[in-house]
Amino acid sequence: MARTRLPVNGRTLAQLAAATTKTSAASVVRRVPFPYRPPTVPAGVEPKRPEPKTGGNYDTEWARSYPARLARVLLVEGLVRPAVELLAAPTIKGVDRLLDTDGPLIFAANHHSHVDTPLLLSTLPEPWRHRIIIGAAADYFFGSRLTAPVSALVIGAIPIERSRVSRKSSDDAAALIDEGWSFLIFPEGGRSPDGWGQPFRGGAAYLSLRCNVPVVPIHVEGTSRIMRKGSKVPKPAPTTITFGTPMWPTDDEDSRKFAARIEAAVGQLADETATDWWTARRRAHRNETPSLQGPGSVGAWRRTWSLGDRSPKRRRAKRAWPDLG
Amino acid sequence: MPRPGFVLEVDRSTPPILFHHGEQFRLEKLPPGRSRVIYPAEPLEPLEDIEGAIRDALLNPLGDSQPLPSLLKPGMKLTIAFDDISLPLPPMKRPDVRQRVIEQVLDIAAAAGVDDVHIIAALALHRRMTESELRHALGDRIYDAFAPHGALYNHDAEDPDNLTFIGATDRGEEVEINKRAAESDLLIYVNINLVAMDGGWKSTATGLSSYRSLRHHHNVQTMQHSRSFMDQHKSELHSSNWRMGKVLRDSGVKVFQIETTLNNDVFGQDGPMSVLQKREWEWGTRDRLAFLAMKKGLDKLSPKARRQIFHSWKAPHNVTSVQAGEVEAVHERTTSHVYEQHLVPIEGQADILTMGLPYICPYNVNSIMNPILVMCLGLGYFFNLYRGQPLVREGGVVIMSHPTPWEFHPVHHPSYIDFFEQVLADTTDPKVIEDRYEKQFAEDEWYRHLYRTSYAYHGVHPFYMWYWGAHGMQHVGRTIIVGGDTRAVRRMGFMPASTLQDALEMATDVVGRDATITHVHNPPILMADVT
Amino acid sequence: MPETARPTARFVGVPNRAGRRVGTGAPAGPDGCERAGGDGRVKALVFERKPAKYAAAMAAGKLVPGGGAKVGPLRLRGDHDVPDLPGPGWHYVKPRLAGICGSDLATIDGRSSRYFEPIVSFPFVPGHEVVADLVDPGDPKAEPDGSYRVVLEPVLGCVTRGIEPVCRFCERGDLGNCVNIAFGGIEPGLQTGYCCETGGGWSTLMIAHESQLHRVPADMSDESAVMIEPAACAVHAADATLSEPVVVLGAGTLGLLTIAALAHFHPGLEIMAVVKHPEQRRLAKLLGAHFVVEPSELRRGVRRWMGSMAFGDGSIDNVTDGVSRVYDCVGSSDSVQTAMSVLAPGGELRLIGMAGNVELDLTPLWHKEINLRGAYAYGYEDRFERRTFDMAFELVQAKDLGRLVSATYPLSRYEEAIGHAATAGARGAVKVAFDLRDEKERNR
Incomplete structure (x- = not known):
């Protein structure tokens, strides 16, 4: 029988194929020459690392384009809001305090739960609700290529570095505020680990000072009952969101002092929610507002124990009016 | 820069003039050559920083009053009284100025360590305010903080245990006011001075008083000698209240008065209703379309639906001034602010005064404008919005436009129904009515019960409405209501007319063929300064 | 006798x-x-x-x-x-x-x-x-x-x-x-x-x-x-033994005659007439009614007349202490029901109009212990x-x-x-x- 002649390179391949039958696939790859594989680095040389596209560097510009904003409005109004209504049944208080204000605002809220964000997104008053950016932890929300675009689109988040002061984060945020975007930030820098608040960081105060925009303190109550840090399945529970009066930094305040004042304001709102406005005001003037951070320097059990006092039952006045007979 | 009010001489190029007509409108051609239209001033610029202005007023009071913080001490009894649902008209958009003022007052009180605070709706013999009305006026924070503890409530002028007799004036007028207010270390009264009648000593002496006290100035004699009751210096109503104020002051009742004024921005600068406060020749295409759509749309609706739409309107009028301190010093400053917005000078009286009555008056907020209130709004309020002399000459004719339905709100106005069905069927003469019926109605247990426990105006209130028109009824020769329900209009002793032209014809046998006409283009509110 | x-x-x-x-x-x-x-x-x-x-x-x-x-x-x-x-x-x-x-x-x-x-x-x-x-x-x-x-x-x-x-x-x-x-x-x-x-x-x-x-x-x-x-019917019906105010419901012939009979034979008795039409209003007054009201005004009129309290928030369902006698010269379900709502406890409802088949809620009759009594024709008046x-x-x-x-x-x-x-x-x-x-x- 007659054998056709193979071309030269055909022969090479045939030889290669014959070789593979004898060795592993890995050995073939190893034998692939340089242009076909990454170079090796010579000793003593530090190559320049490419900038990661996730985390603090994730570019969210596209999420503020009109199609994305429209999609977000639809998502928030059509999906998030009904879900929040079912899950959190929010009572919203103090919106009238914002009525004298226009232009961008920085909303600073306490933080207990992942529910806080959708809750606030769907309850912030107009016109701010649909022109809002959320400062979200760069490592948590923008950590992967999957979560980053979701965070950007769904909650309109921009990444904020919480582990270190990042110039880029604050520059980005400031630029957006200057453009007229409002900013929602949780100055505690993360969800409460134990139900008590954490010290407020300076971000909101810094942005306020830098962009000359007032800060609106917000107290969110009840979301820890829905889903606290660590829990996986949300349980429906009623919530109360109390908006405070917009605050301007005074002339002699730096961002640290201002942040402390914002924290105090949120504390007073918490007091207002737990008792009533008049009681809260009187305690505030006497410097007796209960701290958001709970009792310090006591045993852990006592912190947890006193947490019980703070979860206000639904206050329902039995009789709104004196009995006139 | 808002333009001041002015008087238009109607000529052949003048477009038809807008008449309010209850929950509807009419466009009426006024006879050229002998008609004038008074237009109100455009809304004054509101304060830039209202909160700041309030704070400033509280810290720098007028007259011989100390700043508010130094009047407040721990352990004191503080009472805050505020104007009721009858002010302002229409109700203002949130936040209401009462809320702004009282929140600041309370914050200062909290800082001073005051614990014992009561907040009282000073409604005299008006109906009690509902929870939602109180929430609207004071905001949820105040309501939630005070109402559950019984520290925010409506004044009850029929609760003998909670009234204090203070004394009598040199003319024997008894002064009796709310006990809590009388016994407080400080009474803070928060006013909205919508018209020049409001405020001053009338706030406390009327708003927190009882029938025993009110009858001394809410009567025919006083009202016929108040010319007008909008002009404090020529108003017997005010003289009486001021005398009572003196008794209050001398007896040691300490009042810190806060008065606020609003601008004329009733229907907004833009939006569907804005056309109603524009001058007819300046109606652009959009305004005309909005007006037509509104008018045609309203025609299609039931009266009830129409009423609901109008009464849900919250006016964007905003604060133009805040005064605080000693009553009389405050009131003088406030009145000048009111005049600044309302006063329009006009020369000479007319033979015929025409007016288009809107859907609302002080006593039908969230309610029905019944025929008695129509009378009160026309011959009481609109007629009396003058300084100097009335807009219409003595013996002249008043033509008002309102559907005047024979309809009453049974919960709010029960005694009105009886007044209309029984008293007016007998006589329309205010003096006779006063002598023959007032006492019966004032002391009727059922009205008392409804006033105290439901949301009814006091039994005697319809009488006051009728007295409010006493000066007007005495002054004019004939009153005609255009488009009014025939039976209801007749019951009040007026004449119904189906069109303005008919009404003008009917007026000729009182004032002749070439009678001069003045039309007040109100609302927004204006006050004529007639020389 | x-x-x-x-x-x-x-x-x-x-x-x-x-x-x-x-x-x-x-x-x-x-x-x-x-x-x-x-x-x-x-x-x-x-x-x-x-x-x-x-x-x-x-x-x-x-x-x-x-x-x-x-x-x-x-x-x-x-x-x-x-x-x-x-x-x-x-x-x-x-x-x-x-x-x-x-x-x-x-x-x-x-x-x-x-x-x-x-x-x-x-x-x-x-x-x-x-x-x-x-x-x-x-x-x-x-x-x-x-x-x-x-x-x-x-x-x-x-x-x-x-x-x-x-x-x-x-x-x-x-x-x-x-x-x-x-x-x-x-x-x-x-x-x-x-x-x-x-x-x-x-x-x-x-x-x-x-x-x-x-x-x-x-x-x-x-x-x-x-x-x-017809006047005899009215006279027979109007045998009031009371000095307290009465209401006459209806101002047709019988109603007017009842008013006349009450006014004539019981001088000083206060009478409230309930009329529908303007001419009836005039005649009722003429024949001796002290107050004349329309049917829709009756409850309010009686309440104010008697200075009574009433059930109903501003509008009236029932007068608590009304008149002691009502002469119903209409005899419809509405008129009888209204009459019961304005009667005082123990009062009497005198049915003069021929009633026929009517549907009634008798709760007020029971609760107020109302006497329901007809009045037909004539005969001999004991009282006179x-x-x-x-x-x-x-x-x-x-x-x-x-x-x-x-x-x-x-x-x-x-x-x-x-x-x-x-x-x-x-x-x-x-x-x-x-x-x-x-x-x-x-x-x-």
Whole structure:
């Protein structure tokens, strides 16, 4: 029988194929020459690392384009809001305090739960609700290529570095505020680990000072009952969101002092929610507002124990009016 | 820069003039050559920083009053009284100025360590305010903080245990006011001075008083000698209240008065209703379309639906001034602010005064404008919005436009129904009515019960409405209501007319063929300064 | 009060007709009533037993008040039989005026209750408010012109029926309560005008028993005289024993007459009248009402009048302490219900209007312990120790009630007449009557 002649390179391949039958696939790859594989680095040389596209560097510009904003409005109004209504049944208080204000605002809220964000997104008053950016932890929300675009689109988040002061984060945020975007930030820098608040960081105060925009303190109550840090399945529970009066930094305040004042304001709102406005005001003037951070320097059990006092039952006045007979 | 009010001489190029007509409108051609239209001033610029202005007023009071913080001490009894649902008209958009003022007052009180605070709706013999009305006026924070503890409530002028007799004036007028207010270390009264009648000593002496006290100035004699009751210096109503104020002051009742004024921005600068406060020749295409759509749309609706739409309107009028301190010093400053917005000078009286009555008056907020209130709004309020002399000459004719339905709100106005069905069927003469019926109605247990426990105006209130028109009824020769329900209009002793032209014809046998006409283009509110 | 004061003596001398009356021998009519003989020369409106027509009248009456006259069993006949005199004491009378009564209208429009069925006999000539001429009185007391006018007291009690001894009610003079109205010498019929044998006022000739006749004084007009019978009903109903205020519901003929009777016989009694129409308002005032209100204003009016409390938040469902007596001259479900809502506990609701079938919530009756009491016809008024009819004569003259006759019609225009009577209030009328004085059949 007659054998056709193979071309030269055909022969090479045939030889290669014959070789593979004898060795592993890995050995073939190893034998692939340089242009076909990454170079090796010579000793003593530090190559320049490419900038990661996730985390603090994730570019969210596209999420503020009109199609994305429209999609977000639809998502928030059509999906998030009904879900929040079912899950959190929010009572919203103090919106009238914002009525004298226009232009961008920085909303600073306490933080207990992942529910806080959708809750606030769907309850912030107009016109701010649909022109809002959320400062979200760069490592948590923008950590992967999957979560980053979701965070950007769904909650309109921009990444904020919480582990270190990042110039880029604050520059980005400031630029957006200057453009007229409002900013929602949780100055505690993360969800409460134990139900008590954490010290407020300076971000909101810094942005306020830098962009000359007032800060609106917000107290969110009840979301820890829905889903606290660590829990996986949300349980429906009623919530109360109390908006405070917009605050301007005074002339002699730096961002640290201002942040402390914002924290105090949120504390007073918490007091207002737990008792009533008049009681809260009187305690505030006497410097007796209960701290958001709970009792310090006591045993852990006592912190947890006193947490019980703070979860206000639904206050329902039995009789709104004196009995006139 | 808002333009001041002015008087238009109607000529052949003048477009038809807008008449309010209850929950509807009419466009009426006024006879050229002998008609004038008074237009109100455009809304004054509101304060830039209202909160700041309030704070400033509280810290720098007028007259011989100390700043508010130094009047407040721990352990004191503080009472805050505020104007009721009858002010302002229409109700203002949130936040209401009462809320702004009282929140600041309370914050200062909290800082001073005051614990014992009561907040009282000073409604005299008006109906009690509902929870939602109180929430609207004071905001949820105040309501939630005070109402559950019984520290925010409506004044009850029929609760003998909670009234204090203070004394009598040199003319024997008894002064009796709310006990809590009388016994407080400080009474803070928060006013909205919508018209020049409001405020001053009338706030406390009327708003927190009882029938025993009110009858001394809410009567025919006083009202016929108040010319007008909008002009404090020529108003017997005010003289009486001021005398009572003196008794209050001398007896040691300490009042810190806060008065606020609003601008004329009733229907907004833009939006569907804005056309109603524009001058007819300046109606652009959009305004005309909005007006037509509104008018045609309203025609299609039931009266009830129409009423609901109008009464849900919250006016964007905003604060133009805040005064605080000693009553009389405050009131003088406030009145000048009111005049600044309302006063329009006009020369000479007319033979015929025409007016288009809107859907609302002080006593039908969230309610029905019944025929008695129509009378009160026309011959009481609109007629009396003058300084100097009335807009219409003595013996002249008043033509008002309102559907005047024979309809009453049974919960709010029960005694009105009886007044209309029984008293007016007998006589329309205010003096006779006063002598023959007032006492019966004032002391009727059922009205008392409804006033105290439901949301009814006091039994005697319809009488006051009728007295409010006493000066007007005495002054004019004939009153005609255009488009009014025939039976209801007749019951009040007026004449119904189906069109303005008919009404003008009917007026000729009182004032002749070439009678001069003045039309007040109100609302927004204006006050004529007639020389 | 001594028994002897009762005027039963009046009936002494009326022949005792214990057996069946003397018949005429004429064959019995199709509806069982023995036809009177004589030559058919009476012009009369006759109401016959015709179920199909009655059903039509019911339907028509619901659509148009008085509509039953056109399609119903009522028809005008020029050849109605002259009734026979059933016995001694009976006379022929020629009606002059005959009123149209509310009960007549109910019959014509098919609204009357089945209750009446055994106490009427067909075919009958309606008309029980009658002023008539006594034919051939042969009485020297006749007027100089020979006329002798009478008013009919239409109840057909024991005496007229020849029943002896008379029932205990007739004995007392309370004719209206007679228990023998379907028995005795004549056919069933509670009154003249519902009995096939007596004829009725809506005709040119009828018969009446002498015990039924009241002579009309010469100076009294026919119009006044025709008001005597309804006035007697009102007088009987208005036997107030109270000095406390009362309410009269309705201002048709009966309502107005009740007001007049209350005002006349109980001076000082305060009366609130409830009227629907402007002309009624004027008349109510004129006849003695102190307050006049419209039906929708009644509850409020009573409450304010009595200074009472009331249930209902501003609008009134029930007055807690209302009036002690209400005279209901309407007799509808609405009027009775309203009356109960304005009565004080223990008060009395006097039903004067013929009520028929009504649907009621009787809770207030139970809770307020209201006495519900009817008022029918007339007889003897214990309180005044007088015959009701005598008092009615006095009332009609004192209040000049003849002016309440607003319109009269000849028999031939009976449809119009009944239509007018059925809508009298709205058309500013009170009493509508047939004027028979010029009927040629009568004057032949």
